[in-house]
Amino acid sequence: MIVLVKPSSQSSIKAMDGNQQKVEANILLLGAENVGKSALTVRFLTRRFIGEYGDIESIYSHIDKTDGREISLNIWDSLYPQSCESTESISDRQLHWADGVILVYSICDRSSFQVVQQQVQLIRQNRKMSSSIPIIIVGNKRDLLHQRAVPSEEGQLFARSADCGFFETSAAETYHGVLLVFHEILDLIKESRALKRGMIGIKGIVKSVSAVFGKKRE
Numbered sequence: 001m002i003v004l005v006k007p008s009s010q011s012s013i014k015a016m017d018g019n020q021q022k023v024e025a026n027i028l029l030l031g032a033e034n035v036g037k038s039a040l041t042v043r044f045l046t047r048r049f050i051g052e053y054g055d056i057e058s059i060y061s062h063i064d065k066t067d068g069r070e071i072s073l074n075i076w077d078s079l080y081p082q083s084c085e086s087t088e089s090i091s092d093r094q095l096h097w098a099d100g101v102i103l104v105y106s107i108c109d110r111s112s113f114q115v116v117q118q119q120v121q122l123i124r125q126n127r128k129m130s131s132s133i134p135i136i137i138v139g140n141k142r143d144l145l146h147q148r149a150v151p152s153e154e155g156q157l158f159a160r161s162a163d164c165g166f167f168e169t170s171a172a173e174t175y176h177g178v179l180l181v182f183h184e185i186l187d188l189i190k191e192s193r194a195l196k197r198g199m200i201g202i203k204g205i206v207k208s209v210s211a212v213f214g215k216k217r218e
């Protein structure tokens with residue numbers, strides 16, 4: 001089932017516990033214009049490549065089942081603002097909303113790779129909420145190898161240096177390649193949440209221990 005939600009709506013979907021059956025996540029797609037953000041989203045949701053997508057910013061809600069578990073996904077297919085500085089290309093609202101980010105460039109368009117590099121830095125520098133948010137970088141339009149402007153190794157190296165996942169794929173050619181991208185971001189979101197739960201657990205233990213020893217010292 002796919003439901004279109006207005007981008008302005010704040011999702012209440014945040015809770016996920018390793019022991020619960022229901023998994024929920026907000027995924028934000030960023031990148032320059034014309035790189036295939038909508039094509040990747042629509043391919044994942046419908047298995048189809050329809051060619052033209054228009055300039056509509058949307059959040060899609062999608063319920064799916066993987067490994068017997070129900071997954072509730074919200075996918076924000078963003079528009080790259082045409083008339084703004086790169087420093088304003090991601091809003092705090094988007095980062096606050098997202099549990100994971102997919103950054104897309106076209107392997108045929110070097111400037112779109114540069115946009116991704118800038119956007120990774122913006123996200124990693126935003127210490128308030130997103131310095132450790134899971135990110136996957138996707139080099140799209142892999143079917144257009146003869147027009148390649150960004151070598152695969154360059155994308156891979158950059159992703160590794162920025163602690164991001166990396167895929168090259170073609171929304172036009174493959175559904176399974178696109179599926180891998182979305183499954184990987186979901187796995188990273190799960191890992192990140194498990195890590196946070198662990199940190200909170202450790203903090204709780206430290207608090208209790210210091211409370212006990214603190215009292216003894218008084």
Ligand SMILES: Nc1nc2c(ncn2[C@@H]2O[C@H](COP(=O)(O)OP(=O)(O)OP(=O)(O)O)[C@@H](O)[C@H]2O)c(=O)[nH]1
Nearest residue numbers: 033034035036037038039051053080141170171172
């Ligand atoms: N050859 C090829 N074309 C693609 C691929 N993915 C998308 N396109 C084409 O690239 C153009 C832009 O695709 P969109 O999905 O609209 O790109 P977008 O990043 O959402 O663009 P904006 O809405 O402007 O931000 C369309 O003409 C698509 O058909 C791909 O994997 N291969």
